[in-house]
Amino acid sequence: MKNPKKHNKAQRTRRNAAPAAVARLPRAFARRRPPTAAEQATAERAAFPQGEDSRGVRLIKALGGGIGTTIVGSLLEHQATVPAKWVSLGIAALGAGLAYGSPNPTLRSVGVGAAAAGTSLLGRTLIDEELFRREEKTEDKSRVTSGAPPSPTPAKKQSNASDIPADALARAYERARLRMALASDAPN
Secondary structure, X not given: OXXXXXXXXXXXXXXXXXXXHHHOOOOOOOOOOOOOHHHHHHHHHHHOOOOOOOHHHHHHHXXXXXXXXXXXXXXXXXXXXXXXXXXXXXXXXXXXXXXXXXOOHHHHHHHHHHHHHHHHHHHHHHHHHXXXXXXXXXXXXXXXXXXXXXXXXXXXXXXXXXXXXXXXXXXXXXXXXXXXXXXXXXXX
């Protein structure tokens, strides 16, 4: 039952209200246009302030750090005092420390290259070590299955024809002739 005291007054639509069909349409939004070359250059300069290096210079510094570390690491690996795995690990840790903690951007770039070169040296060392172990195991297995140790092949003697004097053949012939003559003259 409706309340008889309540009066329902007809409400008029407001003057600035949109029709109901238009109100259901999605709103238009502005599309961003692609940046121009000048805007990209401005953004690049803003990303790298005056003291910072560009991407190309950073790349060159990182490559220099990697090459230098590879050379030093290769030389240090051939020293007998420290195993090659530890040398490579130390180089990688030093490079990572430089890349992470250095306040100088040049040292950071060199550190990135050093860390990359150190890890590649370490990986190469570990892979070579594993491959050489496999080869040694297969050689040991072939020796065990054959039953006899492999006989060493005699080394070929080096020719010493340059040490023989020129008249050596004539002297050898003369000695052989004398021995035959003595053997034929001896009493039986």
